[in-house]
Amino acid sequence: MREYLPLLIVGAAISILATSFIIAYALMKDKKEAIGFDRNVKDSEITKRLLKYAAPQWKSFLLVFFIMILSIGYDIVSPLIISGIADLIKAEFEMRDLFIRLGIYISILLVSLTCQYFQAIVLQKTGQRIISALRYDTFEHIEKLSHQQFSEIPVGKLVTRVTNDTNAVSMMFTNIFVNLAKNSLVIIGILIAMLILNLELTLMVLCFVPFIVIFSFIFRKFSRKAYRKVKDGTTDINTFLSENLSGMKITRVFDRKERKKAEFDKKNNDLGRAKRNQIFVFGIFRPTIYMLYISSVLALLYLAGRGYIYGLSFAGQVITADVLIAFYMYIQKFFNPIQTLAEQFNWLQSAFASAEKIFTILDIEPGVTDDEGAVDIGDIKGEIEFDHVWFAYKDENWILKDVSFKVGAGQTVALVGPTGAGKTTILSLLCRNYDIQKGRILIDGVDIRKFTISSLRRQFGQMLQTVFLFSGTIKSNIVLRDESLTDEEVWEACRYVNADKFISRLDDGLDHEVREFGNNFSAGQRQLISFARTVLYKPKIMILDEATANIDTETEQLIQDSLERIMNIGTMLIVAHRLSTIQHSDNIIVLADGQIAEQGTHEQLLEKRGRYYNLYTLQHRRQQLMS
Ligand SMILES: Nc1ncnc2c1ncn2[C@@H]1O[C@H](COP(=O)(O)OP(=O)(O)O)[C@@H](O)[C@H]1O
Numbered sequence: 184m185r186e187y188l189p190l191l192i193v194g195a196a197i198s199i200l201a202t203s204f205i206i207a208y209a210l211m212k213d214k215k216e217a218i219g220f221d222r223n224v225k226d227s228e229i230t231k232r233l234l235k236y237a238a239p240q241w242k243s244f245l246l247v248f249f250i251m252i253l254s255i256g257y258d259i260v261s262p263l264i265i266s267g268i269a270d271l272i273k274a275e276f277e278m279r280d281l282f283i284r285l286g287i288y289i290s291i292l293l294v295s296l297t298c299q300y301f302q303a304i305v306l307q308k309t310g311q312r313i314i315s316a317l318r319y320d321t322f323e324h325i326e327k328l329s330h331q332q333f334s335e336i337p338v339g340k341l342v343t344r345v346t347n348d349t350n351a352v353s354m355m356f357t358n359i360f361v362n363l364a365k366n367s368l369v370i371i372g373i374l375i376a377m378l379i380l381n382l383e384l385t386l387m388v389l390c391f392v393p394f395i396v397i398f399s400f401i402f403r404k405f406s407r408k409a410y411r412k413v414k415d416g417t418t419d420i421n422t423f424l425s426e427n428l429s430g431m432k433i434t435r436v437f438d439r440k441e442r443k444k445a446e447f448d449k450k451n452n453d454l455g456r457a458k459r460n461q462i463f464v465f466g467i468f469r470p471t472i473y474m475l476y477i478s479s480v481l482a483l484l485y486l487a488g489r490g491y492i493y494g495l496s497f498a499g500q501v502i503t504a505d506v507l508i509a510f511y512m513y514i515q516k517f518f519n520p521i522q523t524l525a526e527q528f529n530w531l532q533s534a535f536a537s538a539e540k541i542f543t544i545l546d547i548e549p550g551v552t553d554d555e556g557a558v559d560i561g562d563i564k565g566e567i568e569f570d571h572v573w574f575a576y577k578d579e580n581w582i583l584k585d586v587s588f589k590v591g592a593g594q595t596v597a598l599v600g601p602t603g604a605g606k607t608t609i610l611s612l613l614c615r616n617y618d619i620q621k622g623r624i625l626i627d628g629v630d631i632r633k634f635t636i637s638s639l640r641r642q643f644g645q646m647l648q649t650v651f652l653f654s655g656t657i658k659s660n661i662v663l664r665d666e667s668l669t670d671e672e673v674w675e676a677c678r679y680v681n682a683d684k685f686i687s688r689l690d691d692g693l694d695h696e697v698r699e700f701g702n703n704f705s706a707g708q709r710q711l712i713s714f715a716r717t718v719l720y721k722p723k724i725m726i727l728d729e730a731t732a733n734i735d736t737e738t739e740q741l742i743q744d745s746l747e748r749i750m751n752i753g754t755m756l757i758v759a760h761r762l763s764t765i766q767h768s769d770n771i772i773v774l775a776d777g778q779i780a781e782q783g784t785h786e787q788l789l790e791k792r793g794r795y796y797n798l799y800t801l802q803h804r805r806q807q808l809m810s
């Protein structure tokens with residue numbers, strides 16, 4: 184038994200270390216901190232859904248698998264060749280033999296490297312195909328969500344789902360799964376090779392495996408917690424940044440720079456601390472595994488050296504120099520993949536968390552969907568009717584109460600009334616941004632729920648309170664859909680709405696750059712661009728919401744002028760605060776508190792001396808005062 188004493192000492196040292204880790208682990212658990220990624224969807228369910236995306240790529244994965252087996256060959260065969268060379272040197276030395284073996288070694292190495300190269304390429308391509316399918320589905324699904332749902336989910340979150348989370352999932356396919364498979368194969372292959380070479384030494388190596396497993400398991404818990412903190416910190420900082428960069432102007436105006444800076448510093452420090460913590464966890468784990476490795480090498484040298492010197496045999500196997508060398512190399516190749524496996528488990532966890540978030544989005548039922556048997560709307564005249572419409576955004580909190588009105592084809596009808604009366608709501612019900620609870624909305628006498636939503640929305644030209652311009656050029660912002668339109672057609676639309684004057688004053692005209700949200704244009708100019716965008720497609724029904732607010736007098740005149748022309752294109756529903764804008768409408772509907780208070784032409788309503796009359800005289804008098 185004396186001769187095993189050195190081994191016992193090594194074993195005791197490792198056991199002490201293992202015990203202290205386990206104690207640390209138990210202590211950490213006592214704090215009852217939330218570890219793990221809270222998930223509602225089961226892993227098996229996520230795997231199943233992910234496989235659906237991976238399945239069409241099975242040929243690529245099969246190819247990768249074969250390439251992988253080829254490349255693993257190097258890991259398993261190279262120790263045998265090297266140890267063979269050592270054996271050769273000891274016996275009668277033949278240069279030719281040495282060269283042959285070296286040649287074989289180099290060829291196998293080259294094959295392995297080439298395989299790894301192609302494997303990486305095939306995998307990246309496959310991963311990109313999977314991720315773009317996933318991204319496409321996510322984006323398409325998000326587009327189907329209703330306005331209500333959009334106002335409930337923060338936009339930043341949706342962006343993260345489409346970009347970061349799909350990326351994390353693709354990492355799983357291109358990196359994690361493959362490494363898992365590869366490392367498992369390497370471990371199995373090496374074990375088999377070792378068993379064939381020498382049973383005693385293999386058993387010795389196997390004695391270290393439980394420790395590796397324990398350490399890896401504990402490490403996984405610690406690192407998962409550290410990883411989570413880093414992730415939370417990053418999200419925190421991102422949210423803070425996106426909020427504050429877009430609110431930068433306000434921050435400056437209200438002189439809150441110092442306070443914001445302090446807030447940022449704190450978040451920044453938190454993230455730094457989380458990162459350091461993560462590095463610390465890895466800093467403990469890696470040396471520990473290295474220590475295990477060194478211990479096993481020492482044990483190997485001791486056992487094999489003893490066996491070689493005394494010519495001992497175990498289960499009929501004698502230890503030779505080449506066995507010793509081969510084992511020395513195998514041990515290293517054996518420990519590496521185990522360590523990688525443990526470290527990559529985190530990535531797998533986070534990829535699953537990302538996948539779950541994506542699927543949660545994909546599982547949201549769109550609030551407004553096509554009814555069964557919905558048909559394409561086809562060519563319409565543009566008659567609109569609200570037939571006893573009741574609508575609430577939530578529960579029984581009625582915003583519209585029994586609203587009925589008709590708009591003939593080609594007519595212009597104006598909606599007026601105080602803020603919150605429900606004007607914008609009426610407009611957004613028309614294109615089914617929301618569904619009504621009671622009554623009917625008809626276009627050309629047919630309930631709009633009988634039409635497919637996409638064909639319905641194509642009939643509308645919308646000019647809304649806030650004009651949304653995308654970054655790009657003026658032309659791309661006017662054209663939006665049909666890229667094949669010529670500059671001349673776009674100019675024609677611009678001339679029609681008086682947008683040509685300011686555009687032609689710009690050096691590069693239609694190709695002038697539009698920055699994010701159209702920040703480099705005035706409110707009036709943005710409005711004119713949105714007019715051009717609308718009239719370009721000559722929609723049957725036009726919707727205009729308070730477009731004339733916040734505009735200088737000169738531009739207002741231009742807009743007023745172009746509005747009168749736009750009214751001739753088709754049916755128009757217009758909301759305007761300035762009553763002069765809508766004097767010539769065919770019908771003016773005065774809304775109050777979700778109900779129609781009165782309606783008629785400008786003259787009829789003035790004669791009535793009701794709400795409209797009061798509103799009009801008030802505005803009129805104010806205008807006279809100002810001029
Ligand atoms: N997305 C929404 N969710 C819940 N309530 C809303 C929403 N949009 C508007 N409202 C409410 O509906 C009412 C009518 O709003 P709106 O149609 O925008 O009025 P108007 O355009 O006439 O000023 C207001 O009381 C407003 O608070």
Ligand SMILES: [Mg+2]
Nearest residue numbers: 606607608728
């Ligand atoms: Mg409004």
